Amino acid sequence: MTRTHETPPKKDSNAEQSAAGPAAPELPGRFITPIAFGTVLQPLNSSMIAVALVSIRDVFDAGTSVTWLVSALYLATAVAAPAMGRIADVLGPRRTSLAGLLLVGATSAVAPFAPNVAALVVCRILIGIGTAAQYPCGVAMIRRAADRLRSRPNNALAALAVCSQVTASLGPTLGGLLVGLFGWSGVFWVNVPLTLVGAAVIIWWGPADPPAQRGRGRLAALRRVDPVGIALFAAAITALMFWLLSLADVPQWWWLAIAVPAAALTGWWSLRVRDPFLDVRLLGQRALSFTYVRTIVTYTAFYCVFYGLPQWLEETRDLGPVGAGLVVLPISAVGVVSTLLANRLQRNRSPRAALIVGTAALCVAGLLLTVPGEDSPILLLLAISAMLGVPNGFNNMGNQRAMYAVAPAERVGAASGLYRTSQYVGANLAAALLALVIGERADDVGLHRMGLSIAVLAAVLLAASLFAALRERRS
Structure with missing residues (x-):
């Protein structure tokens, strides 16, 4: 199925509406x-x-x-x-x-x-x-x-x-x-x-x-x-992930020496074959490639919270695994609510709106992580956890919708797979960042450093989203 009836990538905010109509029903x-x-x-x-x-x-x-x-x-x-x-x-x-x-x-x-x-x-x-x-x-x-x-x-x-x-x-x-x-x-x-x-x-x-083909x-x-393209991509991403994992301890640079030429070979091969697994021309679309980069940064911050906060709650706040699990539970609960709100916001708006709300909330939540100490009351910790859940739904829905809107229909599976890969690259970057700012034991200083790091990452994402929104308005 072609996409000749869809809005060009520049107007990615309403790609699905151009195909189905502004008053079309939900699936x-x-x-x-x-x-x-x-x-x-x-x-x-x-x-x-x-x-x-x-x-x-x-x-x-x-x-x-x-x-x-x-x-x-x-x-x-x-x-x-x-x-x-x-x-x-x-x-x-x-x-x-x-x-x-x-x-x-x-x-x-x-x-x-x-x-x-x-x-x-x-x-x-x-x-x-x-x-x-x-x-x-x-x-x-x-x-x-x-x-x-x-x-x-x-x-x-x-x-x-x-x-x-x-x-x-x-x-x-x-x-x-x-x-x-x-x-x-x-x-x-x-x-x-x-x-x-x-x-x-x-x-x-x-x-x-569609009907299965035979013979x-x-x-x-x-x-x-394209099994050759898949093999080359697998070599490149595996070496990259091993290098990222090594950053938490002793960086093993030779993995990067494998990842870079493997990535170059992946790009070279994709330009030679008619129907490549990873079409580098597709990544040349600024909206799609930027979505992947934004997803990496977003999930770096997300996994810092996912791994770092429970560690501090157990090691410094002495809540134990059960208590730590209960304190972070509002992140999930509020995340579900924020996802539904983001979905409602995006019905007639660009994904950019959800991303601006999500990154602004993430910046505030990161700054709030610089407040608690080992004697902080549970109610304060629960309130901070609730705030940490707000950006999850907005950022997840915004990035997901942005990817869906600009990915070609015939390659939406591969494009969404790369979106998933971007999340796990962010997870490994988070492990390296936590090793740098927290170290072996999560004390108050480490938690505050983590919060500042998250706030900085969110501020960069927010500035990029606001700049892009301003440029769209002027064009």
Whole structure:
């Protein structure tokens, strides 16, 4: 499906309205539920494992190697998300999503029988690949359904954002319950029924793919996926992620020496083939490439809060894991509300409006993190947590809508996969930043430095958004 009927990228704020009409209805709920359900798997699996690491370490006498159970999933997802998105663009998002669910379910069923931590790491990589398919496939299914029904995707995109925020925040709580009932294997077992239910609802209600090709047509379609381009991109992003991970301890610059030429080869290859996996000409679109950069910076700040604040609450405020979890719970609750408000704001406005609100709130929230100390009352901490939830919904919805609006319809899967990769690049940058400003123990000084860092990042994003809005008004 071409995009000749859509508004040019410069007017990305209302791309979907140009296709569906300003008074078009929202995408029906029967499509939203199956699309959104599968996207809970990745944030759930990334956060549940945190409460199982101690048990796994004790059972296998593994020491610090258990941390690879966390890093392996992030690495696999960062590499696989755009690849699975490209496969969805070529073979169909519904089929690709179902294949990813099958991989997650089968791997999770055998993971509890792993003989050692190395085998569990392999399982986590496979789970990362399977869960990586769900977000880009979800966005691609939304795009197909919205174009076919001439509907607006606002509520569907908001559902993806809400599912991601809620499950990421509730993951440690659910994981603790599962570990308490079933041991560490519970965080793997839970994926089996979730994938079965997810597959069932997609089969029954998910938007249909085009008819499957057969014989030579199927082989031609597989060649269009561009396996060489995927391999080159995988080498580049894997080396980059390993380098970013090393920044938290001793920087390993030789990883960067691999990432840079691999990225250059990826660009060179994409200019040689007719249908590349990663079209560098697409990244030449300023609106899309800037969205990825903005997403990296935004999620650097987000993951600083996600990892740094609970650490301070446990180590300096002495609240323990349960108390820390309860104090940060308002971040999730308010994040859901702010997502719904951002969705409402964007119905007739540019994504820029949500981004301005989100980055301004993030700047204020960062400055508020410079206030508390080890004797601060719980009510103050809860109020700051609530404020930290405000920017999450606005920034997530603004960046997601900006990407959706300017990505070509035939490549929306790959584009949304790169959007997911940008988030995990931000996660690793956050780990490096926390090592720099907090160090080994999160004391009051470290928390205040983290807050100032977040405020500076938000101020840069806010200035960029205001400048872009002013330039749009003048043009």
